[in-house]
Amino acid sequence: MDLQSGQNAPVGTGAVRVTLSADPANQAPSLDPSAILLGADGRVKGDGGFVFYGQPRDPSGAVVLDPVTATFHVDQARLPSGVGRVVFALTIDSEVAGLRSFSQFRSVLLALDGSATSLRYPLVTSGMSETALILAELYLRNGVWKLRAVGQGFVGGLAPLARNYGVDVSEKAAPPLPSPSPAPAPPSAAPPKRIDLTKRQPVSLEKPAQGFGKIAINLNWSSGEKKKGWFGTKNAGIDLDLGCMIEMADGGKTVVQALGNTFGDFDRPPFAKLLGDDRTGESTSGETLLINGDRWAAFRRVLIYTFIYEGVPNWAAADAVVSLSAPGSPQLVVRLDEHATGKGMCAIAMLENDGGCIRVTKLVDYFAGHEPMDRAFGFGFRWVAGRK
């Protein structure tokens, strides 16, 4: 059954899956799904009631987000007492420049699947200047769980949306979220914690028993158009390089990148290796950097970056995508499509050794080159011009 804005329908009994998607789908990685668990007063039930990329499950485990498929698994029976409403929203990642509002999507879709019910809410978003959209709410009415299509939002993004439901947010960098692992309810006298909505939100990769294995960071891009001039073919393409700065636990520092031919080593220090160098962007697999996760104890931190080796610093034309995958963890995907930053270097993510766990912080900060980026993150290398 298709719902239109304002319409509601019962979802039947039992748990449901709620999947959020957008058309065109290739833009969808820059959308962040969130769910907010509300009490009878329409306010969030504790900060744990805000389920998003930085906190993919609520403390009760009733609402769990699979960030890869943008699917929420909702078990209404497990919701904390007093929670009678769960709101589902999509937010445009404000750090992905070029995406300004939902008007850049043709439509968004919320699909709910229950044991016996399927509800769909397609919403045409052309002309919508909102950057955060409340798609629908799942709510208890006279003992029956229902879904109401909302289709309204905020121009100002996730922050006003969260505030609307009483989530205390700070837009500036704030202390990292407490671990989302189930914790006893905080004493009511404690001041409310602030939830940081910036993408500095670290995601902690819990250490699997068998170690992290092979952590793969992949860079892929399109080379841009090859222009044909009077004097033959001129390649106006772009060459992007992937690399990392490593600080080892013993204080040793090194750089792994194609420039300067420091490709590293997987089995010996620095336990990180760059596989080949795709100079055209035409290789379907792009460039891959491997980090030996089984040797994670030897690392203090790793800064993953990419830079434009050849061609104008036009990230939008390069259409680069960096993905980070570790066995047993959701993939982190970063799309670099900042328009004309004039800066050829981009810090993608920081991996930090946090008591044996890997804390991943998405950065997407642009720099003029290696040196200013190094200064910003305090590695302290000495830089000379290199070639490959």
Place this chain on the structure above:
Amino acid sequence: MAVSLAKGGRVSLDKAAPGLKNIHVGLGWDPRVTDGTEFDLDASAFLVGASGKVKGDDYFIFYNQLKSPDGSVEHTGDNRTGAGEGDDEVLYVYLDKVAADIGKIVFTVTIHDAEARRQNFGQVGNAFIRLVNKDSGAEVVRFDLGEDYSTETAMVFGEIYRQGSEWKFNAIGQGYSGGLRSMAIQYGVHV
């Protein structure tokens, strides 16, 4: 203690509030909290006879015609946003002034320009109608529409009607498509 009615519920005003003469009819809804075009809701009243039609076009009380010719129903004016506590729009009914050939007074709320703004009642929260004794300030009856609406753009919230010698209130909560215009036509107003 006010009577709280569910959709379809009826109550005798004489029993709920003996001696009630002057009624404050409050209609309310929550304003939009999200960004975008405001919801502009308009309360209206239709004074209808036994035929179910208005006695005359001037017995259609709305933002452009705030008082019935007999002075029995008075609209206190348009609230453009729904902001503020309590009732968003208020009409007064003076029962003693209602002519004998008026069988009922219907209270409706319509969303202004709903089609162009792509708005409906399913997007409006916490709509209600309540009757208050204008002289004592005591609430007599209340009807929270809750979810008795969805994609409608015009709603009959409730009506007061004569039965024999007494006045009763009926919680209607019936929605329609169209706007104030179709609502007016339904009650025989020439628009």
